[in-house]
Amino acid sequence: MVRQIKGLLYFYGSDQRYSLIVFSTILLAILVVSLAFTYFLASLDDVDTIFTFSLTGPMYVYCAIVGFLTVKDSVPFAIKMGATRKNLFVSTGIFFLVLSFAMALTATILQELVMALMNATGIDFFVFLHPAYFLDETWYTRVLIDTAIMFFFFTVMLLIGLLFYKYGLAGGGSFLGALLVVSLLGVAQGWLIEFVVDVFAGINLDFFYQLLGVGAVIYGISFLFLRRITTVKVR
Numbered sequence: 001m002v003r004q005i006k007g008l009l010y011f012y013g014s015d016q017r018y019s020l021i022v023f024s025t026i027l028l029a030i031l032v033v034s035l036a037f038t039y040f041l042a043s044l045d046d047v048d049t050i051f052t053f054s055l056t057g058p059m060y061v062y063c064a065i066v067g068f069l070t071v072k073d074s075v076p077f078a079i080k081m082g083a084t085r086k087n088l089f090v091s092t093g094i095f096f097l098v099l100s101f102a103m104a105l106t107a108t109i110l111q112e113l114v115m116a117l118m119n120a121t122g123i124d125f126f127v128f129l130h131p132a133y134f135l136d137e138t139w140y141t142r143v144l145i146d147t148a149i150m151f152f153f154f155t156v157m158l159l160i161g162l163l164f165y166k167y168g169l170a171g172g173g174s175f176l177g178a179l180l181v182v183s184l185l186g187v188a189q190g191w192l193i194e195f196v197v198d199v200f201a202g203i204n205l206d207f208f209y210q211l212l213g214v215g216a217v218i219y220g221i222s223f224l225f226l227r228r229i230t231t232v233k234v235r
Contacts, residue, residue, distance in 0.1 A: 001086075004083060004087045005091045005094070008088065008092075008095075009094060009095055011077075011078065011081075012092070012095040015073070016066065023062050027055070027059075034051070034053050034126075035117075035126070038118075038123060038125070041125075049125065050126075051125055052126075052128070052129050053127075053129065054129040055130075056104075056107050057129070059107060059146070063100065063151075063153045063154050064156070066099075066154065066157075067154040067158040068158070068160060070092065070158060070161065071158060071162050071164075071165045072165065075092075075165075075229065085223075085226055085227045086227075089222075089223050089226050093219055096151055096154040096155065096158075100146070100147045100150035101147045104150060105143055107146055108139050108143050108146070112139065131145050134203050135203070135204065135205055144209075145208050147212070148208040149211065151212060151216075152211050152212070152218075155216075156215075156218055158219070158222055159221065160172065163225070165229070166229065
């Protein structure tokens with residue numbers, strides 16, 4: 001069991017390496033261009049604007065896409081190679097959690113390096129957009145928040161991917177359609193907006209611990225679909 005889990009983790013890492021390199025290269029290139037533009041603005045006499053950049057926002061989107069595509073690309077291949085559903089479930093969860101933490105830590109380190117460079121050059125109008133600004137911003141809070149959000153997106157999109165894989169476009173589309181109807185009713189009746197406002201008004205670090213727990217619960221639910229998954233995709 002342990003040997004197979006290690007093999008699956010290696011497979012996941014190898015499978016996502018190329019997409020992760022491409023994503024990181026594009027994100028870093030955009031960051032470099034943004035910093036160069038900021039330096040150009042700093043050379044002007046009067047700068048009365050704040051230049052913002054979201055480093056983790058694209059990472060959240062990347063995690064959601066990877067979570068969804070894992071069902072289509074990685075899971076069937078792993079089953080064909082003889083992986084048991086239980087080991088597949090354990091290894092996928094470990095990979096998602098480790099990748100979430102690694103990306104969160106990398107983002108924090110990169111942000112600290114960039115801000116140190118900005119301080120050294122006297123540029124004070126370049127800031128990173130991050131949910132931690134609603135709290136006491138430290139490297140620990142940023143890592144925790146990013147890990148929780150990324151893992152949550154991984155698990156939610158994995159579950160949606162499993163629905164599409166097992167029940168086809170009709171099943172997955174019906175679920176998303178029902179979710180959309182509930183959301184529209186919530187907006188029309190006002191309770192969804194009140195819920196969102198209450199969440200953001202009273203947001204604290206405990207919320208992201210809870211979000212991490214919700215992600216774990218959602219991932220546990222995904223085993224109900226994963227335990228009987230086959231290599232045949234329903235269309």
